[in-house]
Amino acid sequence: MKILVRVQVIICLMLFCSFMQVADTDGTIHAEQQQVPPYAKWGQIAMQKTKEKYPNAKIVDYLHIGRAKGNQTSIEKFKLWLKEGQKEFGVFVDIRFNNETEQLVDIRFRETDR
Numbered sequence: 001m002k003i004l005v006r007v008q009v010i011i012c013l014m015l016f017c018s019f020m021q022v023a024d025t026d027g028t029i030h031a032e033q034q035q036v037p038p039y040a041k042w043g044q045i046a047m048q049k050t051k052e053k054y055p056n057a058k059i060v061d062y063l064h065i066g067r068a069k070g071n072q073t074s075i076e077k078f079k080l081w082l083k084e085g086q087k088e089f090g091v092f093v094d095i096r097f098n099n100e101t102e103q104l105v106d107i108r109f110r111e112t113d114r
Contacts, residue, residue: 045104063080078093
């Protein structure tokens with residue numbers, strides 16, 4: 001029994017160490033750099049405007065669906081999942097903006113039960 005426990009501990013340590021690649025061969029520690037996605041600005045606006053439209057709801061999930069690029073304007077598409085009391089529902093948020101100036105043109109909300 002003791003041998004089985006020791007083997008399990010050794011396997012866990014080996015797995016843990018394989019995931020913990022902290023230093024290069026020269027001992028330098030590197031951190032992963034997170035790049036801000038191009039839709040981040042619009043995602044913040046989508047959440048802010050959704051909170052204004054549904055002030056009693058809590059945003060529990062967020063999904064960037066994609067961008068529909070047009071000649072003069074583009075639309076960033078998001079789906080937010082909200083919870084208000086016992087009710088949960090999704091809201092599709094489409095943000096239209098000017099391609100050159102990145103000025104907000106309009107926002108459309110569409111509720112869904114999925």
